[in-house]
Amino acid sequence: DAKTTQPTSMDCAEGRAANLPCNHSTISGNEYVYWYRQIHSQGPQYIIHGLKNNETNEMASLIITEDRKSSTLILPHATLRDTAVYYCISAYSSASKIIFGSGTRLSIRP
Amino acid sequence: DVKVTQSSRYLVKRTGEKVFLECVQDMDHENMFWYRQDPGLGLRLIYFSYDVKMKEKGDIPEGYSVSREKKERFSLILESASTNQTSMYLCASSSLGGQGAYGGETQYFGPGTRLLVL
Numbered sequence: 413d414a415k416t417t418q419p420t421s422m423d424c425a426e427g428r429a430a431n432l433p434c435n436h437s438t439i440s441g442n443e444y445v446y447w448y449r450q451i452h453s454q455g456p457q458y459i460i461h462g463l464k465n466n467e468t469n470e471m472a473s474l475i476i477t478e479d480r481k482s483s484t485l486i487l488p489h490a491t492l493r494d495t496a497v498y499y500c501i502s503a504y505s506s507a508s509k510i511i512f513g514s515g516t517r518l519s520i521r522p
Numbered sequence: 523d524v525k526v527t528q529s530s531r532y533l534v535k536r537t538g539e540k541v542f543l544e545c546v547q548d549m550d551h552e553n554m555f556w557y558r559q560d561p562g563l564g565l566r567l568i569y570f571s572y573d574v575k576m577k578e579k580g581d582i583p584e585g586y587s588v589s590r591e592k593k594e595r596f597s598l599i600l601e602s603a604s605t606n607q608t609s610m611y612l613c614a615s616s617s618l619g620g621q622g623a624y625g626g627e628t629q630y631f632g633p634g635t636r637l638l639v640l
Contacts, residue, residue: 446628455526455612455631456565510629512565 416500416513423519430487432516434500437481443504445476447485448512449496456499456512459485495520525549526632528613534638541600543635545613554596555614555629556580556588565612571596603639611635 417435424430436445446461460467460474462483467474473486487494499515529544547554555570557580567580569588577588585607589597596615600607613632 453610453634453636455614455634456629458628458630461628514564 416502418498418500418513418516420514421517421519423521424487424490425521426491427489430490430494430518430520432485432487432498432500432518433482434485435482436500436502439480439502443502445474445480445483446501446503446510447472447474448499448501449494450499450515451493451496459498490518490520492520492522494518526613526615526630528611528632528635530635531633532636532638534640535600535603536640537604539600539603539639541603541637541639543598543600543611543613543637545596545598545615545632546594547596547613547615547630548594549615549617549630550593551615551617551630552593553616553629554590555616556586556596556598557612557614558582558609559612559634560609568598603637605639607637608639609637611637 444461444463447459448456449459450456460469460472462474462476474483476483497515497517499512501510503510526547535541553572556568557565558568559565566582568582568586569577569580571577571590574590574593587599587601612634614629616627616629
């Protein structure tokens with residue numbers, strides 16, 4: 413599975429959009445980009461995934477660049493409950509072994 | 523919604539004790555996983571299972587064993603607990619994955635068990 417790089421930490425004002433970047437420059441053609449988050453003292457929670465096209469669900473939007481070397485997770489209206497560590501992962505499938513990197517610690521300011 | 527439950531949220535054991543951590547999922551998933559999570563080290567895979575009675579070692583299996591007698595249940599066993607096994611233990615499950623066009627399956631995690639070994 414390809415390696416991803418993310419900023420160590422970010423912050424965002426409550427009610428604003430939080431944009432979390434991820435670089436996956438060595439991603440191969442049939443690897444997906446997954447995003448999970450982990451709120452303190454809880455298990456990781458799946459957010460969204462995509463292959464080539466941008467994706468949106470009730471939690472977030474995922475924007476993948478045309479060359480697929482980077483992506484951005486967008487939380488459209490951040491709330492205090494979105495404070496968590498966000499992990500970007502690239503893999504053929506996260507059904508089997510996946511590797512969680514260090515992630516981005518997102519803090520939401522009231 | 524997929525539900526993955528773990529038998530305890532917090533557990534305190536003594537060195538040398540045998541410890542059982544239980545995980546149950548209710549979505550008929552084929553795959554189940556045990557991770558441990560430590561500050562600065564992220565999530566590390568201990569063991570996983572693709573089917574009943576099947577098990578595969580992950581990255582850090584030493585000091586652990588697992589049991590999967592039923593599809594919905596995956597147990598992690600610490601044969602003789604040691605202080606360096608103090609950690610957060612996370613169970614996960616997923617449906618059978620594949621490559622290519624069928625990729626994209628996700629793992630669903632339980633709430634975690636915080637184990638303290640004294």
